[in-house]
Amino acid sequence: MTMHVMLLTFMSMWVLAWKFHAEATYYHRQTIHHEHSANMENLLPENHLLENLLTDEVPISHPVNLSRTFYGIMFDAGSTGTRIHIYKFIQKDPVELPVLDNELFHAVKPGLSAYKDKPEEGGNTIRALLKLAKKTVPDTEWRKTPVVLKATAGLRLLPEEKADALLEEVREVFEESPFFVPKNSVTLMNGTNEGVLAWVTVNFLTGHLYAKTKKTVGILDLGGGSTQITFLPKSKKTVFTAPPSYIAKINMFNHTLQLYTHSYLGNGLVAARLATLGALGADGLDWKVFTSSCLPKKFREDWTFGGITYKVSGIPDGYAGYKLCYYEVMKVVKGIVHQPFEIKGSSVFYAFSYYYDRAVESGLIDGSRGGMVEVRDFKKRAKEVCNKMTKYRPISPFLCMDMTYITCLLKEGFGFKDNTVLQLTKKINNVETSWALGATFDHFNNLNIH
Known part of the structure; x- marks a missing residue:
């Protein structure tokens, strides 16, 4: 995928907020729940759509062929557990809005802050969840799928050096993974x-x-x-x-x-x-x-x-x-x-x-x-x-x-x-x-x- 295509794909994801179709599959511990679906129309006026889609780096006179399916992986590192959200988006037509096809959710306990003196073990909990992501996201999409972790109050309550050690461990785990690691992919969220x-x-x-x-x-x-x-x-x-x-x-x-x-x-x-x-x-x-x-x-x-x-x-x-x-x-x-x-x-x-x-x-x-x-x-x-x-x-x-x-x-x-x-x-x-x-x-x- 070219950089232009990646940029347009990523920017297109924001626009999904204005037209929505959700089918979610949840994995809680070892329990698999059935799929559900619901329709929702949240359309933004066309001028807003164009402003969101078009950037100086994407020439509007040369339409690109978007990947039909793309993904985003978001980790929520909370005080009592770490949760992974794997979002699947579909671009059915280059001129239409992408849709949120489904979300896979899984949580593990305890949270990263419990590993404040053993950051390597904390990193292993992230590795385990990334295995789930590898099973969910097709291998052809791995290099195009961004992986992000945001930590919340559990790490905010820790001494700064211990929180930093945990976050650095997560960065190393991400770099080992086959997924796309954006700049500032691991942060302590305010x-x-x-x-x-x-x-x-x-x-x-x-x-x-x-x-x-x-x-x-x-x-x-x-x-x-x-x-x-x-x-x-x-x-x-x-x-x-x-x-x-x-x-x-x-x-x-x-x-x-x-x-x-x-x-x-x-x-x-x-x-x-x-x-x-x-x-x-x-x-x-x-x-x-x-x-x-x-x-x-x-x-x-x-x-x-x-x-x-x-x-x-x-x-x-x-x-x-x-x-x-x-x-x-x-x-x-x-x-x-x-x-x-x-x-x-x-x-x-x-x-x-x-x-x-x-x-x-x-x-x-x-x-x-x-x-x-x-x-x-x-x-x-x-x-x-x-x-x-x-x-x-x-x-x-x-x-x-x-x-x-x-x-x-x-x-x-x-x-x-x-x-x-x-x-x-x-x-x-x-x-x-x-x-x-x-x-x-x-x-x-x-x-x-x-």
């Missing part, structure tokens, strides 16, 4: 981009990324190490009253959108457990036992996160339950999380990652379908879980703490009302709700997030 790109993914998949419209949905992403909130403000007061660093500009549709977005490092679900226990950044881990009224009274275990082991326990002779637990998690949220001016309004928010997982585990929603819940539903179920810890302990001894934290984060942190409706989802049109698809768009056509 929290702002994580929130913005998740917003791009969700609004694309829900069909809200039409030109000249501001009807979009907000996103709430709860990871292990950090949590993100992103939405397009309707009120200028939201922009004026927000800390300046909470407003991100993104170039789309030939004009700039101002998004309210922030990533709270240390306020992801698992990091919040440590903060609630008073263990985040603590010393003396060999002998200290961290206790909480959010845990079952008779619970005592060694618990590992980010390659560090903590001794955690309930309070055998003390009290446990929702009220005491809420008081404990409040200190992790109150005064730390900014409340946007218009958050109490009628904006629609999609919530995913641990919001979804804990809602499923506590029986709040059906795991196969997701669903809409009100903030008060999280509160009600948190009370039930905390007051019946023995019943829910087989699911997770941390379920009371997690559900209480989510309730407190939504109410005391972001300031949502009890009757605010959240759409809990894991997939939209059978594609994973994460920043990965948005990051793929950004990789092929710089969105210039700042």
